[in-house]
Amino acid sequence: MYNKKDVEHWVDEHADYLLRYAMTQINDRHQALDFIQDTYVSALKGVDNFEGRSTPRTWLTSILKRKIIDYWRKRNVRKTDVASHFFHDNGSDDGSWIIENAPTQSVASAEDRITAEEQVDELYRCLDQLPPRSKEIMNAKYMEQKKGEVICKEYDLSSSNFWVIVHRAKLLLRDCLQQKWF
Amino acid sequence: MxxxxxxxxxxxxxxEERLPLRHRIEVKVHLMMCxxxxxxxxxxxxxxxxxxKINNFQQTQLTPSEKKQIKRKVNRSATD
Structure with a gap:
């Protein structure tokens, strides 16, 4: 129905519209342009599966919307408390798991089907994604095998702060492995 | 609760620490349900x-920079 040549035309026809749309969602022209570019790249890849049930403009906008949602989700995770990515923080569900990010699978149960080397490799990669400070603290706890009290003194942390950091690092590591292994 | x-x-x-009895019970009961x-x-x-395990890996394996250093030394000694 449509092909890659069409996508090229759609730049002329719809890019301005998409930019206006993106600008209403994020107030950063540079970032918005990046999204428009990504949107067309995705469109090029997906055009063969686009059946024309909606107009090209609607289809392109839906791709763009997904990119913007992802962007905000990632930003929010980084900006706000890590714990609020994993647990509800108000209402009647307060403190219970947010199901999309919960341990619905046990990564320990994958232990047998993944080689020891791969496990360590993946864990390294996941460790790299931790915020710098919690990486340092995890390093002190596990690599240097220091006790909590010692680390608290070195990093000038209260005991409860220390455990909050370890707790969050574990949530992030676990979730990172779950995404890789399931 | x-x-x-x-x-x-x-x-x-x-x-790492032994929790107070009250907390140990709370955890146990919660785990039964969740x-x-x-x-x-x-x-x-x-x-x-x-x-x-990573800790052991680090101790028993050379880091890339350690390897580089060794190679440098080997090369230098080869040209001596």
């Missing part, structure tokens, strides 16, 4: 083991 957020914090803490927290408990113990 404590919710998953606090329970998982207690589980984490309990891996599959997600059971998975977390299993996985955090698994991560502890895995993180310790």
């Amino acid at each position: 404590k919710k998953c957020r606090e329970i998982t914090e207690l589980i984490e803490r309990g891996s 599959k997600l927290c059971r998975n977390f408990a299993k996985d955090t113990a698994f991560l502890d083991r895995l993180l310790k």
Whole structure:
């Protein structure tokens, strides 16, 4: 129905519209342009599966919307408390798991089907994604095998702060492995 | 009653310290009812083991820069 040549035309026809749309969602022209570019790249890849049930403009906008949602989700995770990515923080569900990010699978149960080397490799990669400070603290706890009290003194942390950091690092590591292994 | 957020914090803490009896019971009862927290408990113990393995890996394997340094030395001694 449509092909890659069409996508090229759609730049002329719809890019301005998409930019206006993106600008209403994020107030950063540079970032918005990046999204428009990504949107067309995705469109090029997906055009063969686009059946024309909606107009090209609607289809392109839906791709763009997904990119913007992802962007905000990632930003929010980084900006706000890590714990609020994993647990509800108000209402009647307060403190219970947010199901999309919960341990619905046990990564320990994958232990047998993944080689020891791969496990360590993946864990390294996941460790790299931790915020710098919690990486340092995890390093002190596990690599240097220091006790909590010692680390608290070195990093000038209260005991409860220390455990909050370890707790969050574990949530992030676990979730990172779950995404890789399931 | 404590919710998953606090329970998982207690589980984490309990891996290094002995928790007060009240907390140990709270954790136990909660785990009986909550599959997600059971998975977390299993996985955090698994991560502890895995993180310790990394420690051994680091001690028994050369880092890239250590290897480079050795190669440099070997090369230098070859041209001497």
